[in-house]
Amino acid sequence: LSDRPVPSLASLFLRPALVLLAGVIGYLALVAVPRQVDWTVSESTREFGRLGNILAQEITRLGVAGTLVQSDAIDRFVARTGIGEIYVLRADGRMVATTASALRDASISDLAPLIGEGAALRAATNRCGSDVEFVAGRIAVGCWAIVLRPIDGTTDGRGVLIMRDDLSWIIEGARAQRINEALGGVGLLLIFMGILIVLAIRHVLAPVAGLGRQMEVVAAGVGEVRPLTTGAREIRSLADGLASMVSTLREREGQLTAILDTAIDGIIAIDSNGTIVQANEACRALVGWAPEDLVGQDVAMLMPPSAAGMHAHNLSTYLRTGKAGIIGKGREVIARRRDGSDIIIWLAIAEMRIGQQRMFTGTLRDVTADRLREFELHRIAHRDPILGLFNQRSWTIEIQALFDQSGGGLPDCFFLLVIVRNLDDLTVTFGDVEATVLAGVNARIEAVLGGVEMAARVDRTRLAYLIQGNGDGPTPEQQVTLNATFDAPIDVNGLSVAVEASLVVIPRIKDFADSTIAAGAVQAAFSWATETEFDRALPVLVYDEKVGTTIRERTRIAQELPGALNSGRIHPVYQPQISLRGGGVRGVETLVRWQRADGTPVSPAIFIPVAERAGFVRDVDRAVLETSVTALADGTLHLGADGILSVNASVKELGTRCFIDEVQATLERHGIAPARLEIEVTETAVTGSLSAVADILRGLRSLGVRVAIDDFGAGYASISYLKDLPADVLKIDRLFIADLASDTRARAIVETVIALGHDLGMEIIAEGVETAEVARILTEMGCDIAQGYFFARPMGTDALRKFVAGRLEALANV
Ligand code: C2E
Ligand code: CA
Ligand code: CA
DSSP: OOOSOOOOHHHHHHHHHHHHHHHHHHHIIIIIHHHHHHHHHHHHHHHHHHHHHHHHHHHHHHTOBSSSOOHHHHHHHHHHHOOSEEEEEETTSBEEEESOGGGTTOBHHHHHHHHOHHHHHHHHTTOOOSOEEEETTTEEEEEEEEEOBOSSTTOOOEEEEEEEEEOHHHHHHHHHHHHHHHHHHHHHHHHHHHHHHHHHIIIIIHHHHHHHHHHHHHHHTOSOOOOOSSSOHHHHHHHHHHHHHHHHHHHHHHHHHHHHHHOSSEEEEEETTSBEEEEOTHHHHHHSOOHHHHTTSBGGGGSOHHHHHHHHHHHHHHHHHOOOSSBTTOEEEEEEOTTSOEEEEEEEEEEEEETTEEEEEEEEEEOHHHHHHHHHHHHHHHBOTTTOSEEHHHHHHHHHHHHHHHTSSOTTEEEEEEEETTHHHHHHHHSSOHHHHHHHHHHHHHHHHOOEEEEEEOSSSEEEEEEESOTTOSOHHHHHHHHTTTTSOEEETTEEEOOOEEEEEEOOGGGOSSHHHHHHHHHHHHHHHHHTTTTOSSSEEEOOHHHHHHHHHHHHHHHHHHHHHHTTOEEEEEEEEEETTTOSEEEEEEEEEEEOTTSOEEOHHHHHHHHHHHTOHHHHHHHHHHHHHHHHHTTTTOOOTTOEEEEEOOTTGGGOTHHHHHHHHHHHHHTOOGGGEEEEEEHHHHHHTHHHHHHHHHHHHHHTOEEEEEEETTSOOOGGGGGGOOOSEEEEOHHHHHTTTTOHHHHHHHHHHHHHHHHTTOEEEEOOOOSHHHHHHHHHHTOOEEOSTTTOOOBOHHHHHHHHHHHHHHHHHO
16 A cells, blocks of 8 residues: 555646636636726716706706805705715806805816816816816816806806716725625636535545545554545445455455464565565574564574675676576575574575565574484484494495595505403493593594594494505504503593503505405404403504404304304214323223314314304304214214213303203213213313302212313413312323423423322323334333323224224234
8 A cells, every 4th residue: 555645636626616616706806897887887977967068957947046046946956866075166267156155156177177278278268178087086076167146247147067976986886896796706607616625524634534544544554544435435334344444455465374373484575675574483493583683674684694695696687687596496594683693594485476565474493403313313323422433334424435436446545443442441430431431542642643633432442543644554653652551550530540452553544445344344343352362471463364354254154154054064073082001092082073074174263152142052062062972972983981082162162051961861861980081171261250160060070970181281370270180181282292302391380280180089191192212211200191192193983993903903903
């Protein structure tokens, strides 16, 4: 709605009316009245002349005396005609009679000022007629020739009658009358026009003005629109229509405003100058401005300065070229709030055309929280929450990306892996110090190495670094520094804390074909570092490809083992044990063998540790025990009635008491006396967890089963342990036996062990006896039993049968 003033309809009606009225009055004043006055004056003049003629004849007829003023007759005449002044004069100029007593003795020349020079001259010269003259435009003067009655003989009786009358009143009267008449008509006209005007005002102007006011009300948007009570039907219905239109519009506008205001999104409309013309309630919360504060402002106020300039440019470009950047699409932009803070909003802009006007409405939604949540989620998904380093997932992704970028292995890079071994111990001891310890470790690594390209916490206790600089790994100097990295304690909340860490360097990443292989190497290195962490003199391990090969082999074994067990490709062989005193076969040690389907053998030295790690070793041992006890029971082993079957038991077996039950059940099932079964347990297994293992061993012995300590001397067990070991047999490790002939120290040790064992009531078995010489020395030392290639290799039952038979024969021949 326009806010231009409503055109005044009054002017349309009143102005012509006034012009008309002025025209009428002008006409009357300039044309009609003068003409009427002229007409009245000439009528009066004619009458005046006629009266003068009558009076002149009357005077003549009456024979007025030449000296006597017959005032009666004059007075009667004046009374009858109303003529103002009458002068009757003799031919010699003497006054005979007059209505003006003061001029009774006056002469014609005295009258000149009154009657005018012309009249006075005509009267004096007796050239009178019926002509009437005017003096000063309004005083009529006339002179007529009369005959007086001569009073003496000296006069001829000729005289002159002069009449003078002020016709002002007639003229004025005529004028006034004319004007009155005219005014009477004008009055009527005025009344008529007044009525017209009143009617117009009542029925046209007032309703139209009311209509105008209502339009103003509508335009201003405040106040009430009421139906009109007066007015022409058309105007009333127009007004009614307007009123109902307005109320409908108001209602609509109210609804729309309500809808806009209930919208969660901010809605702002701007014109083509960028001026805000409308804003909804949601803007208040969104940008901190009230809608009414926004309206009329430049929309740039809602933008950070950089964006404001762009906006003006974009808007003008769009208006000029029609090339839209954002219109109709929507995008995320930064908005500036009233308090100066910035928020991220999703802005969708649509264009509207209202008549010639182009407007743009923007819908604004605050997505700051969403974005922050996304950032946070992204951070949670990709970063370690404690250190802020990459986590395993992003480490993998990033490494992969680096490989993809470089099109293969990474040149000039190496990996450094760190395992914080005692992290658990530290948290157990000092409480929640995990974050501080790891941060300290990370800081130390970065300080020592520099060139850290990427760092990740790939596991709770494990950190991984990509170091840029030297593809062949750390320089010798760096290596020294690295080894000493955690020699000094780190500071944890004021405490000096010793960190135990294993470090692995993986050099030559450029040799890895792809990121999968590199990732595999990282895993292998971690695994290897953990496995060997206590065996190493220095904390830093340098990874090489053999580690990977070993691990892969190990993994393959763990994969194949269950199948091999089920398909019987895992079976025992037997190595005879020879009594050094009598030379007879004391018994056999059961040694497991695995031959792959393709015929290649797998050493138990390799697959037993794998089976232990993978948890299959009990199955292996159970199978071996069952097969060998069966063989013993059915005589396949060809041992005598007291021949002993020695079976290896993994340390894993010894963790549980069911092992004892299983052994007992097996023996009972096959009717084998417990004393014929010997269980070999390695020294490290026993010393590693002495009390638990010792219990099991005691349980076995209480069954009547014999217990042998295998590989004695290979570990670090103190000889003093011996007295606590619940064992019947001590098997001295072949490391000591092999060099017995040449190594005097070994000889001393073996002698001591034999003596000690015997003191504790144990039988002594020497392993790895490969020569007759060693066998002889052992015999001299008083060793009870020997086992080794010198006597026999591990063998199948057929070979064993022959061996035992041969042995018996040899003994019989002695
Ligand atoms: P071990 O118990 O010390 O077994 C003796 C090992 O020494 C066997 O190797 C055997 O072949 C080897 N040996 C025997 N005489 C000589 C010799 O004169 N010189 C040399 N150099 N070696 C000799 P094997 O069969 O490879 O077994 C290796 C290890 O595997 C065993 O060491 C044992 O600890 C484990 N093992 C074998 N069978 C089993 C089993 O059934 N269960 C469990 N848990 N472990 C087993
Ligand atoms: Ca053994
Ligand atoms: Ca052994």
